[in-house]
Amino acid sequence: MSYGLLSLGVQGVRAAQSGLGVVGNNITNVNTPGYTRQVAQFTSMEEGGVLQDQVQRIADQYINARLWSDNSRFEAAQAYEQLSSQLDNLMASDSTSLAVKMDDYFAALQAANDDPISLTNRELFLAEADALVRRYHDLHDQISNMGETINTRIRELTNEVNVSAGDIADLNERIRVAEAAGKDAFELKDQREESIKELSALVDIQVSEQSNGELSIFVGNGQPLVVGQSAYQFAAGQNDFDPTRFDVTVNIAGAETNITDMIRGGELGGLLTYRRETLDRSQNELGRLAIIFADTMNAQHQKGIDYDGEMGERLFSNVNAPNLIDGRLRSLYGTEGTVNITDSSQLQASDYELVFTGANDFRVKRLSDGKIWDSQDLNKVTTADDVANSGDLFYDPSNGEISLELDGFRLDADAHGPFVSGEKLMISPVKTGADDIQLNITNGRDLALASPVTVSKSASGDGSTAEAVVELTHLYDSTEKDPREQLPGIPWELSFDGTDWTALDADGDPVSVVQSTSDPRVLVIGSRADNQSELTVTLSGQPATDDKFTLNYNFSVDDADQITNVGVSDNRNGLLMSDLMKEASSLEGNYQDTYGRLVERVGTDTRVAQMDRSASEAVLNNTIAQRESISGVNLDEEAVRLIQFQQAYQASAQIISASQKIFDSLIQVV
Amino acid sequence: MRLSTNLFYAQNETNISEANSRLFKLQQQLSTGEKLQQPSDDPLATTQIMKFDRVIARTEQFSENITVSERRLSFEESTIDSVVTALQRVQEIGIQGGSAALSANDKKILADELDEILGHMSSLMNTQDAQGEFMFAGFKGATRPYVLNGDGTGYEYQGDSGARFLDIGENSTIQSTDPGSSFYGDSTDNVLNQILNLKQGLVDDDSAAISSAAEGVNGWYENVVSKQAELGARLRVLDDQAMTLSDLKTFTESTRSVFADTDYYEAISQLSLETTALQAAYQSFGQVQQMSLFNYVG
Numbered sequence: 001m002s003y004g005l006l007s008l009g010v011q012g013v014r015a016a017q018s019g020l021g022v023v024g025n026n027i028t029n030v031n032t033p034g035y036t037r038q039v040a041q042f043t044s045m046e047e048g049g050v051l052q053d054q055v056q057r058i059a060d061q062y063i064n065a066r067l068w069s070d071n072s073r074f075e076a077a078q079a080y081e082q083l084s085s086q087l088d089n090l091m092a093s094d095s096t097s098l099a100v101k102m103d104d105y106f107a108a109l110q111a112a113n114d115d116p117i118s119l120t121n122r123e124l125f126l127a128e129a130d131a132l133v134r135r136y137h138d139l140h141d142q143i144s145n146m147g148e149t150i151n152t153r154i155r156e157l158t159n160e161v162n163v164s165a166g167d168i169a170d171l172n173e174r175i176r177v178a179e180a181a182g183k184d185a186f187e188l189k190d191q192r193e194e195s196i197k198e199l200s201a202l203v204d205i206q207v208s209e210q211s212n213g214e215l216s217i218f219v220g221n222g223q224p225l226v227v228g229q230s231a232y233q234f235a236a237g238q239n240d241f242d243p244t245r246f247d248v249t250v251n252i253a254g255a256e257t258n259i260t261d262m263i264r265g266g267e268l269g270g271l272l273t274y275r276r277e278t279l280d281r282s283q284n285e286l287g288r289l290a291i292i293f294a295d296t297m298n299a300q301h302q303k304g305i306d307y308d309g310e311m312g313e314r315l316f317s318n319v320n321a322p323n324l325i326d327g328r329l330r331s332l333y334g335t336e337g338t339v340n341i342t343d344s345s346q347l348q349a350s351d352y353e354l355v356f357t358g359a360n361d362f363r364v365k366r367l368s369d370g371k372i373w374d375s376q377d378l379n380k381v382t383t384a385d386d387v388a389n390s391g392d393l394f395y396d397p398s399n400g401e402i403s404l405e406l407d408g409f410r411l412d413a414d415a416h417g418p419f420v421s422g423e424k425l426m427i428s429p430v431k432t433g434a435d436d437i438q439l440n441i442t443n444g445r446d447l448a449l450a451s452p453v454t455v456s457k458s459a460s461g462d463g464s465t466a467e468a469v470v471e472l473t474h475l476y477d478s479t480e481k482d483p484r485e486q487l488p489g490i491p492w493e494l495s496f497d498g499t500d501w502t503a504l505d506a507d508g509d510p511v512s513v514v515q516s517t518s519d520p521r522v523l524v525i526g527s528r529a530d531n532q533s534e535l536t537v538t539l540s541g542q543p544a545t546d547d548k549f550t551l552n553y554n555f556s557v558d559d560a561d562q563i564t565n566v567g568v569s570d571n572r573n574g575l576l577m578s579d580l581m582k583e584a585s586s587l588e589g590n591y592q593d594t595y596g597r598l599v600e601r602v603g604t605d606t607r608v609a610q611m612d613r614s615a616s617e618a619v620l621n622n623t624i625a626q627r628e629s630i631s632g633v634n635l636d637e638e639a640v641r642l643i644q645f646q647q648a649y650q651a652s653a654q655i656i657s658a659s660q661k662i663f664d665s666l667i668q669v670v
Numbered sequence: 671m672r673l674s675t676n677l678f679y680a681q682n683e684t685n686i687s688e689a690n691s692r693l694f695k696l697q698q699q700l701s702t703g704e705k706l707q708q709p710s711d712d713p714l715a716t717t718q719i720m721k722f723d724r725v726i727a728r729t730e731q732f733s734e735n736i737t738v739s740e741r742r743l744s745f746e747e748s749t750i751d752s753v754v755t756a757l758q759r760v761q762e763i764g765i766q767g768g769s770a771a772l773s774a775n776d777k778k779i780l781a782d783e784l785d786e787i788l789g790h791m792s793s794l795m796n797t798q799d800a801q802g803e804f805m806f807a808g809f810k811g812a813t814r815p816y817v818l819n820g821d822g823t824g825y826e827y828q829g830d831s832g833a834r835f836l837d838i839g840e841n842s843t844i845q846s847t848d849p850g851s852s853f854y855g856d857s858t859d860n861v862l863n864q865i866l867n868l869k870q871g872l873v874d875d876d877s878a879a880i881s882s883a884a885e886g887v888n889g890w891y892e893n894v895v896s897k898q899a900e901l902g903a904r905l906r907v908l909d910d911q912a913m914t915l916s917d918l919k920t921f922t923e924s925t926r927s928v929f930a931d932t933d934y935y936e937a938i939s940q941l942s943l944e945t946t947a948l949q950a951a952y953q954s955f956g957q958v959q960q961m962s963l964f965n966y967v968g
Contacts, residue, residue, distance in 0.1 A: 636962065
């Protein structure tokens, strides 16, 4: 066997040159993102010599797929953490926190109670109450603004998704054309992988390779985003129930599919999850606290009398004001109605979705924890007026009327005709609570720190040490401003005959007295069943037969029937308002406990988000390292190849030179 | 493992930036003195700290209430001291006036002195504080409590029996006002009218009336003195409670500090550890990055 020395030399030089080209290309692309290193392939030929006919692209599709999904997970965790961290700061910083303002509010109330006759102290308390209201508003606004920021970002991100998807579809086409022409299209493939990586940072995707080498991309529950050379459009669209809130839709064959709840990964997934799990919840928690606070403070304030002897107004705005009860209900197909707060202590920080599942059935879902009530589970009553307890339902599907009570709220809705199957009602009892709260009283004189009644011992039986305190515990009509109308027939005289207590009004007619079965020292006087207000007298010491207590107004009435000599030094109602601070007014406890739970929950969410972020970052870095170890350029390695090919080149040149010398020698011999 | 050049640089960058952010956090802890910069640093500790903050705020408020009560009760005490002094003189007059040796004219002089004392006492019993609140009117602080009737024959109590309480602890209150009725009597059955009776007895030179009125005054004197003792006891309770609150506040603040404040020893040693680590990272990066085969070829 013999070889053509010259042609071998030439082939060697060419092969080494190509090899140097590949090495050069690797070195120059050392900093190019997404670049996949290439390796020159050499083949020895049958007739001798070498052929450099192929360049291999060192890529692993399995690693790439993992890189994309890890990237989605990391970007989602990072987006969630950034937003959550903002909220976390907001809730606890002294300049924005509710806790400190509530302390100030109760301190000012104490100061007013210390000196109830001081109008200055009363005005200072109202100023603190106003500051607290503004703090509620500020926090609500900050949370709303985060919602706005998320809206803006959703719009930007859907645009970015569309750009990336368009690029990928375009690259699919170019790669197909290049490969059809027998070209390698390595750089195009690098670009396509890089575009997919960018897309995976925006949204979680599934990538599948078609037989023709095209990559198709799906999102959510398999909705197509890129199929071959065509890309579908993402859009930010208004939520069905809330026009201020953007959802994500994808347009497939002219139909918009809402995929908001299916996106989990990428920055978009992080934002949407954060909005659903943390932001909505926090807004509801804050709103619920504002409603509980206003409702309980109002109820107590209305049981007192002000500087001029009138029953207290609501201290804060009515939690069931007409515009509010309308705004708490939204419907898909135009059902109208109201949502009233019936028992603020039972409220949950959640929205509720009511879906009509058939002609005669519906179910209610509490969105915070997914609890479901089926219409069959509720206690059916015959008229709307009979709905009085949690779990009661009045339902007339043929006329489209529904009334029900759950979790401290009452829904009354009317579709003006049969309910359509698929009709959805969104019930948000507490969502805007922190925005809705307002101070209702602006004049310190109107602050009802005094109790409308006093009790004094008018006769003492033999050896009696009994003392009594009195509290107005039930108002028969909270709109009535004259305490004499609330408590007619006073003075009432309470007498003890050794076993029972009885009461007579000013005309000598009996008044209902009910002794508490759990504590015999507690007497309820008057009866709400008889449309009367109720007073609760609590006794201490040892009563004796013939003890008498007189219950009187905490003011005098002059000849012109006007209230005068008001008990302006009395702070008993103010103390009861102050005691609300300690009372378990929500499912979590007192006001501060309730707020504390919110801060703790946001803190925990943020903490978990930080851990998720750092865990997903570690996983992503590991995958990047794996990909780099396969596909990345190592300059030392390239240096070795460079020398290797240089030397091969020089050696091949020597072959040519040797062939020349042989030829020369031959010529000389000849 | 095969290492790409890119990854080498990226990894070094990450390491250094992470070490920097740990240093920053420590530096923040040291400069603010607060261990937790935001609730997520330790959500459970944050909840505890918030609870301690509430306890401290309320303790401060209770202390403020004690100060207010002490001021008011001390004012009340000094007013009552003057009333007691005046009543002692009335008692003396009662004893002197009962003496048969005294002439009608002498009794008239004593009656005139009683007029002066009556004016002084009624103004004490109608004392107003800085806010203009009548101290002894019960809940009717805007109403003058002891008012002489139209024909000048008697005083009538216009206040009520209400007494104001203030919170001075989580579950304790203190009576911070006293209605005049409990010291000096209510409606027309009061010490001033008894003194009027004594005066009338002296004017009429009616020894039976004088001795009965003097006895009545003695009764009121005893009542005022016993209530005065009660008042003193209440002031002592306030002192005790102020001490308790101050202890509670100190204790709560020190417990809060365990959760919230930077442990300087720990933070400083951590800081030097992290600084050393960062320096090592800089140094090793500086050395390793010079290593390249390209420095040796060509």
